[in-house]
Amino acid sequence: MRxxxxxxxxxxxxxVGLGLLGVACFSFSLPATALALDGxxxxxxxVGRAAGAGLLAVAWLLAVRAPRPHRAHWPRLALVSLxxxxxxxxxxxxxxxxxxxxxxxxxxxLLPAMTAVFAVLRGGERPPPAFWGASLAGLAAxxxxxxxxxxxxxxxxxxxxxxxxxxxxxxxxxAEGGALARELGxxxxxxxxxxxxxxxxxxxxGVSLALHPVAAPSGIAWFxxxxxxxxxxxLGFFAWYAGLAAGGVARVxxxxxxxxxxxxxxxxxxxxxxxxxxxxxxxxxxxxxVLLTQRARFAAPERGVPDVGDAPLPExxxxxxxxxxxx
Numbered sequence: 001m002r003x004x005x006x007x008x009x010x011x012x013x014x015x016v017g018l019g020l021l022g023v024a025c026f027s028f029s030l031p032a033t034a035l036a037l038d039g040x041x042x043x044x045x046x047v048g049r050a051a052g053a054g055l056l057a058v059a060w061l062l063a064v065r066a067p068r069p070h071r072a073h074w075p076r077l078a079l080v081s082l083x084x085x086x087x088x089x090x091x092x093x094x095x096x097x098x099x100x101x102x103x104x105x106x107x108x109x110l111l112p113a114m115t116a117v118f119a120v121l122r123g124g125e126r127p128p129p130a131f132w133g134a135s136l137a138g139l140a141a142x143x144x145x146x147x148x149x150x151x152x153x154x155x156x157x158x159x160x161x162x163x164x165x166x167x168x169x170x171x172x173x174x175a176e177g178g179a180l181a182r183e184l185g186x187x188x189x190x191x192x193x194x195x196x197x198x199x200x201x202x203x204x205x206g207v208s209l210a211l212h213p214v215a216a217p218s219g220i221a222w223f224x225x226x227x228x229x230x231x232x233x234x235l236g237f238f239a240w241y242a243g244l245a246a247g248g249v250a251r252v253x254x255x256x257x258x259x260x261x262x263x264x265x266x267x268x269x270x271x272x273x274x275x276x277x278x279x280x281x282x283x284x285x286x287x288x289x290v291l292l293t294q295r296a297r298f299a300a301p302e303r304g305v306p307d308v309g310d311a312p313l314p315e316x317x318x319x320x321x322x323x324x325x326x327x
Contacts, residue, residue, distance in 0.1 A: 015247020018186075019255040022240025027262035029232040030101040030108070031271055033093055035224030039217025041208045045225060046093035048205035050085045053233035054198040057191035066188050073192075076180050080193040083173020085201070089233065091166035099159035102273045105263035106145055107163040109286040111174075112256040113138050114167050118175035119249040130292070138289030145282035174253060177237075178244025186242030190234070257287055 036045045060066075069077065095104060113135045120131075142164075181189045194201075217225075243252045260283050267273040 015243045015245070015252045016255060018239045018243030018246065019252040020243075020258075022236050022243055023255050023259050024262070025231050025236030025239070026256075027259045028266050029228060030092060030096065030104050030263055031266040032224040032227040032232065033089075034096050034101050034271060035220050036228060037093070037096060037221075038224075039221025040214065040225055041212035042093050042097060043090075044205055044208040044212070045228065046090040047086070047201050048208060049089060049225065049229040049233045050194060050197055051201035051205040052229040054194040054201055056230065056234050057194040058198075060187070061191050061195065066191070069184060069188075069192055073180065073184065074196070076176055077189070077193045077196050080173050080177040080180065080189065081197045083169045083171070084177065084190075084237070085173075085193055085197045085233070087169025087173065088166045089228070091162045091169065095159040095162035095166070097159075098157065099163070100267065100273050101271055102264050102267040102275050102279055103159075104163055105260040105267065106279055106283050106286065107142055107160065108167060108263070109260040109283055110138055110142055110164075110167050111170055111259070112254050113289065114171035115174045115253040115256070116250040118171045119178070119253065121175075134289045134292035137292075138286045141282055141285040141289060145278065148278065174240075174244065175249050177241050178249035178253070181241040181245035186240065186245060187238045189241045190237035194234070257291070260287070 033045060040048075092104060116131075117135060177189050177193070184192070243255075246252075264275050264279070264283065268275050
């Protein structure tokens with residue numbers, strides 16, 4: 001009898017459901033970051049969250065007695081760390097020093113299309129011209145929004161470049177992590193990426209605390225920091241990577257379509273930010289472009305990623321199907 005994999009969930013419906021749960025968690029990341037910045041140093045918010053989440057990951061891995069990844073997994077885990085442990089949190093935190101959460105939500109609306117692009121590049125698929133055309137149109141809509149002022153006035157700003165960098169790095173981390181989760185499972189993928197990052201995140205958090213001691217932050221600021229640490233950087237990825245693995249990175253990645261809408265709502269309701277007509281129009285245009293990318297029919301990939309059923313067995317790290325064939 002074939003053994004079950006170590007936490008990778010089957011089925012596109014389940015994958016989409018898990019993806020929606022992950023997006024719901026991530027939709028509050030920008031507003032929570034803005035709340036945390038009211039009481040903490042930006043580097044503590046951007047990197048310290050990963051240090052705290054890394055300690056949670058160590059506890060989880062020990063509790064479940066998770067096997068260590070295979071040697072070949074570590075370079076891929078490093079890409080996940082680069083994208084979602086360092087890239088997105090640091091870039092968005094620094095951007096929110098001079099930008100708003102609502103403004104950032106419009107730029108982050110590009111994330112589904114960029115995630116699909118990285119999934120295409122990694123999986124060797126051959127997208128039709130319509131896919132690239134819609135992706136470029138979405139990018140043009142965002143750039144037009146930014147150059148027209150985009151709510152912070154006067155054209156393109158450093159915050160905008162940071163947000164675009166955050167999108168590209170997160171898309172890389174999502175695509176690589178979603179593919180890797182087919183072999184490790186969603187929880188183990190983010191946990192090992194966080195553990196791999198601890199030699200950097202803990203010293204950076206320590207230096208931040210030494211240079212900028214915490215001085216009686218409000219309860220709201222503590223809530224913001226706690227949220228981005230425990231949910232945005234840890235628990236949310238349990239569902240997100242499991243969903244990407246089960247339903248496919250390019251497909252499930254598109255449930256991020258609802259993320260900017262939710263983020264705009266959180267920004268208006270909880271932060272009191274003004275969401276003007278230009279912001280709403282730009283977000284709608286980007287969402288339309290992303291929808292068009294998903295209507296494009298892809299050619300079969302030249303080389304596929306491992307099937308969900310080929311997730312490694314906990315005790316060996318070898319794909320179950322291959323072991324069964326040899327036995």
